[in-house]
Amino acid sequence: MPHLDRDGVKIHYESHGDGPVVLLSHGYTATTEMWRGQIAPLTSAGYRVVVWDMRGHGASDSPEDDALYSEAATMADMAAVLDAVEADRAVIGGLSLGGYMSLAFNIAHPDRVRALMLFDTGPGFRKDEARDGWNANAIRTGEKLGDGLARAARGMLVQHDARVIDSLPTIPVPTLVLIGENDTPFVAGTDYMAAKIPTATKVVIADAGHAANIDQPAAFNDAVLAFLGGLG
Numbered sequence: 001m002p003h004l005d006r007d008g009v010k011i012h013y014e015s016h017g018d019g020p021v022v023l024l025s026h027g028y029t030a031t032t033e034m035w036r037g038q039i040a041p042l043t044s045a046g047y048r049v050v051v052w053d054m055r056g057h058g059a060s061d062s063p064e065d066d067a068l069y070s071e072a073a074t075m076a077d078m079a080a081v082l083d084a085v086e087a088d089r090a091v092i093g094g095l096s097l098g099g100y101m102s103l104a105f106n107i108a109h110p111d112r113v114r115a116l117m118l119f120d121t122g123p124g125f126r127k128d129e130a131r132d133g134w135n136a137n138a139i140r141t142g143e144k145l146g147d148g149l150a151r152a153a154r155g156m157l158v159q160h161d162a163r164v165i166d167s168l169p170t171i172p173v174p175t176l177v178l179i180g181e182n183d184t185p186f187v188a189g190t191d192y193m194a195a196k197i198p199t200a201t202k203v204v205i206a207d208a209g210h211a212a213n214i215d216q217p218a219a220f221n222d223a224v225l226a227f228l229g230g231l232g
Contacts, residue, residue, distance in 0.1 A: 003059070004080050009068060012059035013052035013081045017043030020114070021090035022228070023050045023082060025098030027120075027211070028141075028157050029149060031058030034095070037217035038224070045225055050090070052081050054097075055152060062148025069155025074101050075108045082112060091228065093117030093176075095213065096186075097157060100124065103164045106171060115231055116175040117224065120210050122189025123165040123196075131159050168196035175200045176227040180208030180215055201227060 004011040014032055016039050026034050032051040042049045053060035055069055055077070063069075078101070082090055092113050094102040099121025106113045125131040135158040143150050175197045179190040181204050194202040203223045208215035 002084070004077075004084055006073075006077060006080060009055060009063055010061040011052060011055070011077050011081070013050060013084065015085050016049045016051075017047060019043075019046040019048050020228075020231075021048045021050055021082070021085060021087040022117075023052075023078065023087075023090045023092050025052070025078065025092075025094030025101050026054065026057070027094075027096030027098055028152065029057070029145065030095075030211075033058070034211065034214065038213060038221060041221040041225065042228075045228070047228065048085070048087075050081060050085055050087070052077070054101075054156065056148030056156075057152065062151070064151075066151050066155060069151045071101070071104055071156060071160075072108075074156055075105050078105050079109055079112065088112065089114045091115045091117060091231070093119065093224075094121070095119040096121050096210065100159075100164065101156075103167065106173075107163060107167050110172075113173055115173050115227075116171065117178070117227065118175065118193060119178050120180060120183050120186050120190075120212055122186055123168055123193050124159050124162065126162045126165050131162075134159060165192075168193060169198065171197045171199065173199060174227070174231060176203065176224070177201065178203045178205065178212060178220070178223055180205045180210060180212035182207070182209045183212070186210070203227075
């Protein structure tokens with residue numbers, strides 16, 4: 001299995017197919033496996049699909065030092081994965097935590113983002129009280145899981161400011177905002193992103209929950225391929 005050595009932390013990634021690169025980032029507690037239903041349809045359509053495991057997840061390392069888990073480290077890992085597959089620019093997409101990290105990556109590396117795909121995710125919080133509530137729940141969830149996932153929750157799932165949500169009106173690239181119709185907790189965030197991102201295309205997948213790509217893979221893949229096909 002290919003992997004990167006990020007200062008002693010092994011980061012697992014996979015590259016499938018040839019063509020324009022699509023980098024997909026998974027949700028919290030998930031792994032590259034969540035994208036199995038997307039790899040064949042996208043590669044068959046002429047795209048190179050790159051998936052990877054975040055720190056504390058899947059086949060990537062789960063270092064014991066809490067300081068090695070952060071939003072900044074995740075951004076750097078994503079850039080390193082793109083470097084490994086020799087992609088200067090890519091369509092950057094992700095689900096839930098992966099979607100939030102895709103938005104953050106656009107702030108850190110706008111020159112490397114051809115387009116964004118945001119699945120069942122949110123843009124964070126402007127109000128401190130709402131952010132504090134999210135963070136408290138994230139930490140509680142992580143502590144129940146233990147080990148690397150707990151560290152990932154403390155360092156990567158928690159949020160620290162309003163940079164991401166404030167960046168939405170400045171996003172210049174085509175952006176797909178997609179949600180499963182039954183993913184109630186993320187409806188408000190999805191509507192907000194669709195309204196604030198000037199280039200947004202909103203899609204709702206019927207009879208799907210938080211993992212829309214798993215619940216309704218055919219409809220999900222059709223929406224993604226339609227979006228990618230419109231990039232030119």
